[in-house]
Structures are given as structure tokens and as C-alpha cells.
Amino acid sequence: MEVFSLGICCMAKKVQSAPFQAILAFAKEDFARLQLASEVQYELNVVVFPEDVVLNEPVQQWPLCDALIAFYSAGFPLRKAIQYYELRRPASLCDLYMQLALLDRNKTYEILEGAQVPLPRRIVVMRSHPDGHLPPEQENLNLHQQGDGQKNGDEQPPCIATSTLGKVFEQNGDWISFGEEKMCKPFVEKPVDAENHDVIVYYRGGGARLLFRKKKNQCSQLDPERVYVRTDTSYVYEPFLQGDGSMDVKVYGVLCVDTPGPYLYAEMRHSPTSHCEVHRLPNGREKRVETRLSVSERAFSIRLLEAFGQFVCGFDLLRCNNGSETYVIDVNGWSFVKDNDEYYRQCALSLAKRLEHEIACRVRSWGDHSTKPQCAP
Numbered sequence: 001m002e003v004f005s006l007g008i009c010c011m012a013k014k015v016q017s018a019p020f021q022a023i024l025a026f027a028k029e030d031f032a033r034l035q036l037a038s039e040v041q042y043e044l045n046v047v048v049f050p051e052d053v054v055l056n057e058p059v060q061q062w063p064l065c066d067a068l069i070a071f072y073s074a075g076f077p078l079r080k081a082i083q084y085y086e087l088r089r090p091a092s093l094c095d096l097y098m099q100l101a102l103l104d105r106n107k108t109y110e111i112l113e114g115a116q117v118p119l120p121r122r123i124v125v126m127r128s129h130p131d132g133h134l135p136p137e138q139e140n141l142n143l144h145q146q147g148d149g150q151k152n153g154d155e156q157p158p159c160i161a162t163s164t165l166g167k168v169f170e171q172n173g174d175w176i177s178f179g180e181e182k183m184c185k186p187f188v189e190k191p192v193d194a195e196n197h198d199v200i201v202y203y204r205g206g207g208a209r210l211l212f213r214k215k216k217n218q219c220s221q222l223d224p225e226r227v228y229v230r231t232d233t234s235y236v237y238e239p240f241l242q243g244d245g246s247m248d249v250k251v252y253g254v255l256c257v258d259t260p261g262p263y264l265y266a267e268m269r270h271s272p273t274s275h276c277e278v279h280r281l282p283n284g285r286e287k288r289v290e291t292r293l294s295v296s297e298r299a300f301s302i303r304l305l306e307a308f309g310q311f312v313c314g315f316d317l318l319r320c321n322n323g324s325e326t327y328v329i330d331v332n333g334w335s336f337v338k339d340n341d342e343y344y345r346q347c348a349l350s351l352a353k354r355l356e357h358e359i360a361c362r363v364r365s366w367g368d369h370s371t372k373p374q375c376a377p
């Protein structure tokens with residue numbers, strides 16, 4: 001029997017997670033079942049790239065595979081994974097170049113705009129080159145606030161002007177402006193670096209709420225003294241949109257090769273902008289309620305999934321004005337629904353069908369030969 005190998009290249013914590021293990025087990029069963037109906041049968045070999053190999057060995061030493069699931073999470077060497085892909089050219093289920101874009105909120109928003117996905121208005125204040133260094137023309141700029149600008153209420157002059165990349169940034173406590181663009185409070189400040197989850201909501205009249213990655217049961221903290229925005233690095237500013245019921249909608253998409261197209265599952269949770277404590281169930285999981293996407297939400301979600309080209313992709317929506325408007329506010333990349341067997345089943349079946357599809361593409365590309373050419377050493 002022919003062997004088709006699926007490489008899994010990610011941080012160990014992710015592949016060892018309960019959802020991923022469940023999905024892989026179901027996918028193997030589904031693949032074997034689908035193969036029964038095929039003329040030439042393949043056995044699926046899942047090759048998990050050991051984390052120490054991924055982190056420490058050159059890509060020439062990484063395992064070979066026919067299809068690849070590689071995705072970024074904290075600590076993952078994404079550029080190295082791209083080198084591996086360019087060296088071996090397996091069928092890639094998760095576009096690695098798009099994952100680079102997902103590390104930058106502004107690039108992510110530009111891709112969403114290109115896909116005609118509804119977004120909040122934004123002002124993007126870029127302060128440094130992508131490598132984190134100030135460009136030469138900025139070296140002598142008078143950046144009033146260094147660090148994260150905490151407790152800056154009374155210490156700041158009433159109007160702060162800094163110049164960044166040729167445009168002037170100003171703030172007076174009620175508004176910010178950058179070049180010709182102006183935004184009044186309340187607004188949300190997000191680091192352009194998408195891996196930085198220290199988001200701040202600034203309220204009209206002063207005071208702010210600091211949002212961060214859940215720390216045990218805490219997801220945000222009020223800071224009544226904070227008036228001025230941070231000027232230490234690059235930020236995206238968006239008007240604060242009041243989500244219906246103060247809820248976020250978290251969407252989990254899975255690309256599918258057959259009709260009816262991508263599988264989408266969505267659930268609502270209390271927004272961290274509305275409270276400091278995570279609402280949890282007795283089993284410790286965050287309390288969430290499944291929600292149906294509207295026809296238009298489904299349509300732009302499909303465009304989003306196709307634009308980013310990830311087999312699995314999570315993203316966040318805000319529904320406003322009694323559901324009459326919905327905006328995408330964040331794209332998380334690879335993310336699974338947790339504790340949901342129906343989702344695991346759907347995701348596994350989509351994976352098995354995608355692998356069958358990749359085999360068919362390969363076989364077609366070999367012309368009339370039904371056996372696979374030998375891999376280059």
C-alpha cells in the first residue's frame with residue numbers, strides 16, 4: 001500500500017492539546033474509510049516534527065512529508081518553517097506567508113480590507129521599522145513617553161506632539177490625531193504586534209481599561225488615572241464599538257474542499273471590556289454560548305478564510321446595533337474550538353477529505369504514473 005505522510009510542525013503544547021489529539025485520531029479513521037472507495041489505496045502516516053528538532057536542527061534535518069500542517073504560536077520559528085517549505089515543497093495546508101502577515105495587525109487589516117470584510121475605522125501609528133529599530137530620520141525625535149506610559153494623567157502636558165514617519169502624532173486627552181486623521185474617545189488602542197495582547201480602551205473624560213491575556217480569572221483591569229495613550233511603539237486605534245450584550249463572537253473556521261464550503265462554528269463570550277473577571281463554568285472552561293452566523297456574516301467569514309488560506313482559523317467579531325452591523329476585530333490564525341465533539345468530527349472529516357484531495361492533485365501531476373516518484377534525498 002502507498003503511504004501518504006502528513007507532517008505536523010508546531011509547538012509541542014499545541015499538537016499535544018486535547019482538541020488536536022482528538023481531531024487527528026478521528027481524521028485517521030475518516031481517511032481510512034474514505035480510502036476504501038479509492039482505486040489506489042493510501043495509508044496515512046502522521047509525522048509529528050519533534051519540537052527540539054524544529055527549534056534546534058537546520059531545516060535540512062527536519063522530517064520529510066507529502067503534506068504539511070505548520071503553524072505559528074509563541075516560540076515557533078516561522079521563518080525557519082518557511083525555509084523548510086521552500087526546500088521541500090510539500091502540499092501546505094496553512095499558508096505560511098499569510099501567517100507572517102497575521103503577526104502584524106495592520107497587515108491583517110489590509111488583507112481583510114482586500115477581501116471586503118467589514119472592519120472598524122482605524123488610525124495606524126507606525127513608530128518603528130519591522131525589525132523594531134527606529135529609522136534614522138526618527139532617531140532624534142522627542143518621544144514624550146517611553147515605556148508603557150502608565151500613570152501619565154497629570155505628568156503630561158495638555159497637548160503632546162510627536163512626529164512619526166513624516167506625520168505628526170498629537171493627543172490632548174480627549175482625542176488623538178495622526179497627520180490629517182483624528183479620533184475622539186472612546187477608542188481602543190492595540191499594539192501593531194499581534195502577539196502583544198496588552199490592549200487598552202480609553203474612555204471619554206479620562207480613565208481606561210487594560211485588557212490582557214487571561215491571568216487565571218482576570219481578563220482586564222480598570223485604570224481610572226490613565227488619560228494619555230502610549231507612544232513607545234506602533235499602535236492601531238479604533239473607535240470603541242459597543243457590542244450587543246457586551247459580547248464578543250468567536251468564530252472558528254475550517255476550510256473544506258467539497259460543498260458546502262468552509263465549516264464555521266461561532267460562540268459568544270462576555271467581552272473583557274465589560275468586566276474584569278472571566279465568567280467560568282464549574283469545569284473551569286470560559287462560559288460560552290453557541291451562536292448562528294447570519295447570511296452576511298457567513299459570506300464575509302468565508303472570504304476571510306479564503307484570504308488567509310489557513311486550514312483552521314479563528315477570528316473575533318463584534319455585533320453592534322442589534323445585529324445590524326458586524327465587524328471583524330481580530331484574526332487569531334490556528335485555533336480550535338475546545339471540548340466540542342461535533343466540531344472535532346467536522347474538522348477531522350475536512351482534514352481527511354483535504355488529504356484525499358492532495359493525493360489526487362499529486363497523482364494528476366505525475367501524469368499517467370500511479371505510483372509516486374522517489375523523494376529526493
Ligand SMILES: O=P(O)(O)O[C@H]1[C@@H](OP(=O)(O)O)[C@H](OP(=O)(O)O)[C@@H](OP(=O)(O)OP(=O)(O)O)[C@H](OP(=O)(O)O)[C@H]1OP(=O)(O)O
Nearest residue numbers: 073074213214216250284285286314332333334335336338
Ligand atoms: O487559539 P489557541 O487555541 O491556540 O488558544 C489561544 C487562546 O485562544 P484565542 O486565540 O481564541 O483567544 C486561548 O483562549 P481560549 O480560546 O481558550 O479562550 C488561550 O487559552 P487560555 O488563555 O489558557 O484560556 P483558558 O483556558 O484560561 O480559558 C490560549 O492560551 P494558552 O493555551 O494558555 O497558551 C491561547 O494560546 P496561545 O495564543 O498559544 O497562548
Ligand SMILES: Nc1ncnc2c1ncn2[C@@H]1O[C@H](COP(=O)(O)OP(=O)(O)OP(=O)(O)O)[C@@H](O)[C@H]1O
Nearest residue numbers: 120188197199238239240241248271272273329330
Ligand atoms: N473596536 C473595538 N471596539 C470595542 N471593543 C473592542 C474593539 N476591538 C477589540 N475590542 C475588545 O477587545 C478585546 C481584545 O481585542 P483583540 O481581540 O483585538 O485583542 P487580542 O489581544 O488580539 O485578543 P485575543 O486574545 O483574542 O488574541 C476583544 O475581545 C473585544 O472584546
